[in-house]
Amino acid sequence: MSFHALPPALAAYFAALCALTGACMGSFINCWALRYAAGQRWPTGRSRCPHCGRALGFFDLIPLFGWLSLGGRCRYCRGPIGPRCPMTEAAGALLYLAAGVTFGVTLHTLELMLLSPALLLLSLIDLDTMELPGGPMLYAVAVFLLFLPAHPQPPERLWRGVAAAAAVFTGMLTLTLAMDKLLGRESLGGGDLKLMAVLALYTGPSGILLTLIAACLLGFVTMALLRARGRAFPFGPALCASGFFTALWGEAVMDWYWTLMMR
Numbered sequence: 001m002s003f004h005a006l007p008p009a010l011a012a013y014f015a016a017l018c019a020l021t022g023a024c025m026g027s028f029i030n031c032w033a034l035r036y037a038a039g040q041r042w043p044t045g046r047s048r049c050p051h052c053g054r055a056l057g058f059f060d061l062i063p064l065f066g067w068l069s070l071g072g073r074c075r076y077c078r079g080p081i082g083p084r085c086p087m088t089e090a091a092g093a094l095l096y097l098a099a100g101v102t103f104g105v106t107l108h109t110l111e112l113m114l115l116s117p118a119l120l121l122l123s124l125i126d127l128d129t130m131e132l133p134g135g136p137m138l139y140a141v142a143v144f145l146l147f148l149p150a151h152p153q154p155p156e157r158l159w160r161g162v163a164a165a166a167a168v169f170t171g172m173l174t175l176t177l178a179m180d181k182l183l184g185r186e187s188l189g190g191g192d193l194k195l196m197a198v199l200a201l202y203t204g205p206s207g208i209l210l211t212l213i214a215a216c217l218l219g220f221v222t223m224a225l226l227r228a229r230g231r232a233f234p235f236g237p238a239l240c241a242s243g244f245f246t247a248l249w250g251e252a253v254m255d256w257y258w259t260l261m262m263r
């Protein structure tokens with residue numbers, strides 16, 4: 001059922017539910033990424049203050065409000081807690097809200113809600129460690145296959161996705177090898193290429209082109225921001241954001257582009 005077909009009260013309830021579950025997802029993923037950077041592969045045990053090590057209570061863990069109500073400080077030692085946690089929670093809320101409003105109460109919304117934690121986790125891990133682990137990518141492929149039968153045309157979605165993944169992987173691999181030779185250093189990592197292939201499954205052939213264009217534009221912005229701080233530049237976050245944008249609004253953007261061209 002489309003979001004705009006819902007009665008207003010139900011639509012407001014659905015939107016609030018999306019934002020709240022998305023914020024909780026963001027909170028959990030941020031915690032997982034921090035632990036991954038510290039060498040722990042799975043998040044186990046309770047969240048602790050990075051300064052005094054006290055285990056955080058239930059109220060400290062309420063997304064956004066926990067951080068805002070304490071003014072970005074630990075309840076026990078008043079040590080500063082950076083804005084990364086509430087920012088990831090806000091990102092999670094926005095991702096779920098965008099999926100819910102765009103595709104309404106459908107299985108496709110649920111598919112994107114299950115895909116987004118993998119993309120958020122990959123983005124944060126890439127920012128922290130310049131690595132793109134394979135686990136979240138395999139999970140994203142599994143979500144794609146799980147929801148395939150629920151799609152209106154499963155065989156078409158499958159072959160379009162696989163063709164796009166194979167084309168973007170081989171095409172970008174060739175380009176990367178040529179660039180590496182030309183520059184004498186590594187230009188794109190193997191993780192970036194795999195991530196492009198995974199995103200192509202979801203977006204299809206024309207969608208992955210849009211994803212790459214958007215990722216390059218976004219990549220330039222993040223590169224400028226990070227270089228200004230003297231930090232290395234990971235391409236994963238730009239790819240994840242562009243891939244999710246295309247999965248949400250790629251078709252609308254391309255329809256708009258074609259009508260513009262046909263005038």
Ligand SMILES: [Zn+2]
Pocket residue numbers: 049050051052053054074075076077078079
């Ligand atoms: Zn503390």
